[in-house]
Amino acid sequence: MNHGFYLWMSYGATAIAIAIEIATLAAGRARARRLIEEERDLEAQD
């Protein structure tokens, strides 16, 4: 197999891993915002 395959599998997987981490960072932020909103709603009900 030519070396391009090994290079692409390495660089491609790294790019995907970083992209997934950035997506999870954004998801974590959205989750934190949602929890704050839920807390505000609970407070408003009280």
Added chain:
Amino acid sequence: MNWSYFASPSTFYGLAGRLAPWFFGLAAMLAVAGLYVGLAMAPTDAQQGEVYRIIFIHVPAAWMSMFLYLVMAVYAGVSLAFNTRLAAMMARSLAPTGAMFTFVALWTGAFWGRPTWGTYWAWDARMVSELVLLFLYFGFIALANAFEDPRRGDRAAALLALIGLVNLPIIYFSVHWWNTLHQGSTVKLTGTSMHVAMLTGMLLMVFAFWTYSIGAALTRVRSIILERERRTRWVRAL
């Protein structure tokens, strides 16, 4: 400078928000420069051909996997010793990035090993100890989230992080202590035999991964702070 001022989650939240974009921007610039030097300027290796260019992500990822664990364990130790909330949050925020770089080091190592050694994996001391590091990260993340009370999770995970520190010298010295398939260190404090363009590309990528890790940790810790402090007045006022 009053360092305890920055140990307050509310103060650090703002500081992290201001710093993170700069670290991400710097990481992107360094990565572009590192990839250009590594893929376009560095010469082809006489023995390994083009496949050696995996070095520009494999070595920086492997270094970051160990360095981030060390920093995570220091934060965990500080949180245990001084019962500081922010240190525990920082330890939590570093673990996923450390795990990601450990995975990248193992994955790229496998795709470098196949054409050079003839195998994707060997039960070699360096590779096994790096795999143990990945399991330590997974264990830390799982333990930190296993308790309803996050402070209990912090303490349990901190203990694991400190115990796991013993694995770092094993990873680093494994190539000296045992007869391994994995090669020994090419870059040492005393010098290197690498071509200057190869070394420059690799170091640029090390700094790119380093600044990216800081940006990611600062971004993640902001979410952790918001979650933990959501009942406080300052978070509600955001």
